[in-house]
Amino acid sequence: MSTLETQQFWEDHYGAKDRIWSGRVNQQMAAIVADLPPGRALDLGCGEGGDAMWLAERGWQVVGVDISPTALERAAADAAERGVAERISFERHDLSETFPAGPFDLVSASFLQSPLPWDRAQLLRRAAEVVDHGGLLVIVDHGAAPPWAPAHVHEFPFPSASEVVDELNLPAGQWQRVRVDAVERDAVGPDGQHGTLIDNVIVLRRVT
Template identity: 50%
Template sequence: MTETPAVRAADFWETRYRDGSRLWNGRPNSLLVREAAELEPGSALDLGCGEGADAVWLASRGWRVTGVDISHTALERAVAHAADAGVSDRTVWERHVLGETFPEGSFDLVNVQFLQSPVELDQQRILRRAAAAVDAGGTLLIVMHAGWPSWQTEPPFEAEFPTLRSVLDELALPEGEWTVETLETVRSVHVSPEGVEGFRDDNVWRMRRADA
């Protein structure tokens, strides 16, 4: 039986989550907080939600959130995080192999944070479906690493990092239907696992769909 890219991706991420305790720190991504804190709460879709920190933060601010991930273990942890935070009634969790399946419906906010992977991922298709899932008047927020961190002298695997322009080109958003509100590379200070202080650049796209 031939192993498909979807099987490889599912195995990779399930193993990564299962073979350790919590993978992330439980805090929402800072650029989500920066870009979404002033948005009027409504329905939100969090793609690649991991252990649920972003979704729980949004739910705590009044959003009704659907969190999506490929890993069963990650979603189990997300459910527990939501319960601990008292927002289980505002969160729904779905497992999808993005690029093959996608949640139904439209949303006031679609949040895509660091949807980057060392295993095969149809990023262009996923981002286009993410844009299509934004309701009239809603927001598409994408954040991705723009390169390796400054201390990474020998990258662990080959990777192509999207540019601000390349993602806009790949989305191919209909002219006149969207307004680009944030298009920026943000540099933040980080400390490596070995204690080396450095920085990492991230690209941010925030786009609003026109009202119907």
């Protein structure tokens, strides 16, 4: 799929509403990063910038990346309003074509999943390459479709956390598996439905 087609898909997604996400940080990522000393972070698929701004508010220098200009414009406006614009650089990339220059102390990919055809494993391998020695690669995925999702979403493949790591095929001896598991959490759907969501949480530390 071409960059223009991918960009249009996500532009349509973000253009459907004035606001798609809450602006709050992803809970799993926040728990992992909360006690880390701030450094340089890369937020892949940053959307409207909730994670990036949370990091910047805690002293991180952040590069937030998305393919949607609309999402990035909203993120930049919110960053200015929250007083962290000087600590965040928002960049537009089709990550299958271009990638920000590293190294980074933290590379995060929160719910970087798509119904479009793409080589996600290759993208995440590229993400691993820009993690600095001693740094973390943090991946948080949907482990299953939300209970309230449309029927076709339940047909999507949702690999386990271990399967995601295996697909990366990272160099032996270079990475420590800090955490690779699934976590359940209570959530509320768009129409007030209560349900349980499953997050795959993957934390890998580059040791060499």
